[in-house]
Amino acid sequence: MSDSTHKPPRLALAYASLLVRRPGLVLLAILALFGVSLWGTTKLTINSNQLDLISQDLPEVKEVKRVIDMVGGSGYLMLALRGEDEATLKKVSDDIATKLMADKEHVRFITYKVPVEFVQQNMALFIKTEDLTEGKRRIMAWLKDQLRRNNPFFIEIQKTEPVKLEMTDLIDKYSSVGKKSIRDDYYISKDRKMVLVLIKPMWDSNQLGKTKDFVEQLRQYLAEYGKSGGVKLTEDYDKMGNTQEVFYGFTGSYKTSVDDSYAIEESLQPVSLIAFAAIFLITILAFRKWVPTVIVASGTVLGTIITMGFTYVTVGELNMITSILGGLLMGFGIDYGIHFIFRTRLELGQGKPYDQAIRDAVVNAGRPALVSAVVTSGSFFVLMISEFRGFSQFGFLAGCGTFIIGVLLFAWSPALLAIAGRINPEWPKKLIGEMKPPATQSASTGKELRIPRPGLVLVVGTVIVGFMCAFAIPWSDVDVPTDRPASMADRIKAGVRFNYNSRALIPEGQPSVKLQDEISARFDISSDPIAVYSKTLEEAKAIYDELTDPKNKEKYSAIDQVVSIYTFVPPPETAAANAKILQEWKEELKDIDVAALPPEAQDKAALFMKMLEARPFDVHGVPDIYASQFVHLPETKPENHGYLTFIYPNVDLWDGKKMLTFVDQTSNIPTPQVKDASGKVIAEAQVRRAAGAAPLFARLARIVLSDGKLTVILVTLWILVMHFLDFRNVKLALASVIPLTVGLAMMLGIMTLADLHLNFMNIIILPILLGFGVSHGLYLLHRYLEGTSPVVALRSVGAAVASSTLTTAAGFAALLAASHNGLKSMGIVACIGLITTLVVSFTVLAAVMQVMWDRLPRKLQDGVQHAPSSGQTSSDKSEAA
Template identity: 75%
Template sequence: MSASPHPPNRFALAYAGLMVRRPGTVLLVILALLAASVWGTLKLTINSNQLDLISQELDEVKDVKRIIDMVGGSGHFMLALRSSDEATLKRVSDDLAAMILADKEHVRSVSHKLPVEFAQQNMVLFVKTEDLAEGKKRIMAYLKDQLRRNNPFFIELKKTEPVKLDLQDLVDKYSSVGKRSIRDDYNISPDRKMIMMLVKPMWDTNEIGRTKDYVDKLNRDLAQYSASNAAGVKLVEDYDLMGDAKTVAYGYTGSYKTSLDDSYAIDESLTPVAFIAFVSILLITIVFFRKWAPTLIVVSGMVIGTLITLGFTYATVGELNMITSILGGILMGFGIDYGIHFVFRTRLELGAGKPYDVAIRDAIINAGRPALVSAVVTSGSFFVLMVSEFRGFSQFGFLAGCGTLILGFTLFAWSPALLSLAGRLNPALPAKLIGTMKPPATSSATGKEIRLPRPGLMLGISTVIVALVCAAAVPWNPAEPPQGKELGFFERLQYGVRFNYNTRALMPAGQPSVRLQDEINERFQISSDPIAVYTKTREEAKEVYDELTQNRQKYPTIDQVVSVYTFVPPPDIAQANAKILEEWQEELKEIDVESLPPEMQEKAGIFMKMLSARPFDVNGVPDLYAKQFRHLPSTKPENHGYLTFIYPGVDLWDGKLMLQFADETSVIHTASGKTFRASGSAQLYSRLARIVLADGRLTVLLATLWILVMHFADFRSVPLALASVIPLTVGLAMMLGFMSLFDLRLNFMNVIILPILLGFGVSHGLYLLHRFLEGTSPVVALRSVGAAVASSTLTAVAGFGALLAASHNGLRSMGLVACIGLITTLVVSFTVLAAVMQLLHDRRVRKGGGQSNGTALPGAPNGENRAA
């Protein structure tokens, strides 16, 4: 049996001795920690406020908090009603508005209609002067023809066709203010089949928990209304049904609901993911150990270590968030690695004929060094996430890094202590419980050393295959791939592995709230939620409004701008139109209204009011309209002011377009030289997207540097350090290649997996090389620890693979990328690294005069290659 590659230091000897001499004490300490941790774990809660995950010092966060204080939130909770019967639709919306507004505990306001009489009467002041003149010409020609034909003395010698009044082109052109129709008080779609109700809750979109409670309450209220309303109308939550006179279909959307659905999809996935991960890990360990006892030992240690980590989370952070809530499942897959390697090494030591206490001590010393290095490197790769500005990632990095160390120490204490305690009862019991493994034969029946045949050829073939796969990840064509067409396999390869900026692809497929939002966008031709620009005074609001509306070429991603000044006619047009209206009134004095047809007389009153419209400034805007743009009475004094709303003209689910929209609107420079900031979900998410992209690059770089430094510190040899990272670097490069081959893309969620895979991938090379440096041949090293490496990797695959069962596409993409990366690193370990080790071993043998044992490997420190 081989000895340790390094002379064991005093700490390792003392620690191993403690596990063997005081197993009962060690187990009691672990169980005491477990009891305290279970108490803390039961008190853990998940903070669903996503705003808390971003640094509170960011300008985007401060801006959103101001908007929340001013108007109660940065978006809307939308209730959409659908029916083919317009009367029923309006009656039900009136009933529901009254019911919803009565809930003062949850609802600040609800809007389903807005009187449009003022806008209708004054629209003539907004119309282009030439269009107003054209409208006057058509109407006067029609009126004069009607008066002539209604004259009882009218005689037509030659029959002529009556003058037709066709104003549809002008009506369509000026039937809305912004995108708000002025034909109807209700927020009803042009086809008269959907009414949109905008609810402003008492909290912001980021407080997911409160939104969920409100949806549950609203569902109960709507069910009660459906069962008891006097008209007998049934309400049905359905996102496809078109209702009728007796049925109204309803659905929820808006930023409140889409945020809730996204987080709920993650939360809903946690329980099945954790269960699947646990069962898969259990089955894999049973298959590799082929015995129940070692499986129970390492699995119980894994569970204890995970619970202690959760207890540590309560003691240090106090709560989980939407990102750290998946911590348990991932740590289970990573953490069991240490228990597997310890048990496999103990089997090997027992198979060499050592007494149980010596075998356990030597297993701790021999497997402990690579396990410790692996734990430090892996935890360090998690810790680099702490540099992220996104608190979800930084907290995940901190907890996962600490959890890796906790699990490593737990399993290297729990497992040896249990076996030592069993040995105290019966010295033969440890071997019966976990089994033994005879040291692999070093020579064949002919007396020759067992070696990998033709390692150079194997390395060459492997290198060619690796190079071809990795080449698929390279973007050979720097241009963007053509949009709107399905690319063939070879067409796709030229663009390499790509980044998917479409955040819609991260959400559950066919999410009802997203489909409804798309339907509203199509029916009303308006995006759901705007962003807002804060100004202290109305004069500043006018500057912002003028800048955005008069320089549209600077803001191509903006669809419309809505402000209190939207309801103020442009002074020059208003003055010119007022002159026409005055002249028109004079002309109409000669017309006797009673001489007109009855249907014309009914509209004469409204028409005359329109003719009396005269220019007005912002003070003439009714408070019913103006208050939409002012702060609430409850707003803090420092946040008093006015808001200008900006509606995007691009799909914000597309990350690139979202970033462009945010860039155009984040800082607005007006003609006076002042600057104003826009705020809202688009600004927050674009900042978060940039944080994720920047942090992804930075953390990969930091993790790579950390790994290289730690490997050199461990091996004290550049060749060995580089050899040990072959599975990691080559495996990840192949992962990117396979992603390109199968048209899988990186995205805002799975990109953060890369530094994590860097950290875990180091274990393959570490365990194999440390065993190899004990003086064994590569074949012996592979036979000794290969099963442990494969088993520990597959348990990690099981931990991440469980994410494939998640309904949330972002989580599934994380799991898929991780599984590909882990499997490729494992394959590279048993091919490329094995061939490299055989070549190194052959060189070692040649320099040692044909003897492998005890011969120093070139570049290795003294004492690295000793065999027992």
């Protein structure tokens, strides 16, 4: 081996010397920073308003803010009452509504019943003329028969059956407006066993904290009502009540948003404890001593708190995404401490004094640790390009936090050991142990220890990797369902699939979603609507005509129903034709005495006679009780005054693909130019965009998909560039990313075989795995470049690499205990990726290192057998590689 050795950078030596010479000062500085950061951490709050996480300049955000200003948003907090007794349900809903309407602080308005008399009396104007004519024919036939039979002089020579009035088909066809039954004022299901109370809070559905507190307040009130109201109210999502007990539940966009977001937060509480316990246990098993475990664990906690203080200074608050930052950083950050302790043990094992051992450990392990921290931080920083502020803030804080913890652990741990060494030079060795330099030759044969058959390992590894990659590639365009297990043949054809169904992410049996499905079945209605804004009534009419035109049925195939103020206005041509029939009909019946009809038919006959009085009316004839649902509230800003048209989907919005289709169809609604009677243009032709939760989620979904692909590309380029700058050698740079690239390729293949899917949550794991996976190759190759054979490199830093990977995997594995399926999927994908990269490091990368070693001149190999393995990096060896 050449005598010329590459000396460590002066800055690294100066930093290491400072830690050894002034450990007390270093510890005091760290503890002072910790104290300030702890104060900042206590001031941190979590902003639960998800709307703040999206760029406020997006059209989807601007439109939803307009709707919020106009009517408080397009969704509701739904309270569903379930019971066997209809009268009890209605009484309870009346009492609850009275209480809620008095709560001006929290409730904007409620809807639980709407008088239907006006609609009933005018329904004949909405009916198709041919159906009205048919109805008239049936009713007249029945009426004549009834009058004839009720005549006291009626005599039947040959007995005949009375004429039956069969109107069920027509009644069912026209028994609702906007799927609200016109048979009953209440929002009651067809089976009369569920009543809905629709609550519009004073805030929008994105303010999760307020909704959560309000629901708890409602629960308390309902419990008190049950004690004094004569009817017990119990929250349950399965049982059916009776006259003494009514079961209730909450759903709607307000509640499902809260449940989904807080399911993540509640899942992370036990997960964090499990992760910390698992990481602590693995660290103890790796060190086989408790002192080094305490050193690195305490340093990691200090670094995490300092990062939280940094968060308070720079960002000011956490959000629903960055709230998981602490647990993630602890899993990542402890790795730096593990590598330092292992390296210090190795240096002590060579018989060096404690101060030199600490200094050499900082220098030798510090460089790959620094490169790893820079690369990992940069991988997180790439997320800052995201339009979704949850990801961009997470990327910024995670990147800074990774670097902070990495630097701190390479200050805290050395300083503590230096303090111990000053008290007693033997203490560092006793406290953390020592590791004798690995043998380079076999004790029995005297031959050099080497990776057996590296060429064969590479060939076999290449075949296996190629085989696993083949599973990840989609070989067919067949759309395989992701809501059920696929056959092996289907999996191989489809490759790695993306599951767009958000139901796969939420906890199993989430009550609010379960209740939402029940309401959809009982009421034949879809989920919360989205809304389209219009400035004038003429524009509202143009929107309504465009969406309800039968010619556009295919164009708007994902729309179930459109509810507008014009829903309550009969079509002019139909109304005119039907009014003429009603007038003629009334004339025909003017001599009929209602009292002559059977008693059971007299009430219906009285209503029927009122229906004959119906006359055409325009939008200004719609009663305020109906019109107010579509008009801005009095407190709305002047620029947002106008009207809303509500659109309900006929597809399951939990299915991402269907949601995107629905949103695409409702984000490009063309309306023609509108002129008044004089020919003046009162509304220009334009394209309308619907607003609501669905468009926001659709935008977010597209951001996640786009950012997921882009960040993977950018992180990959970042890693390659940084590795090349570190090694200044293309071959070494490529070799160092083998565990990363090959491991992730195998991960995707395993996901295909195991029928696991990428989704909107675990896709963010990919850039994180890329950032973390760099450490495997870095530490192994840097140890190799110090002038050691591959076997020595593996034996000296392999334990640290394995331990650090397992601690991170343990942190992610703890997510398997979460009730939230999205978090579980993140844990599964991360664990597979971490384990495959570790396996590749100890097989494929080890074989590559052995091949490179074998190609070195023999004199270099012989020199290594007798040269110190620490603190020297052969420039000749780097050039030969």
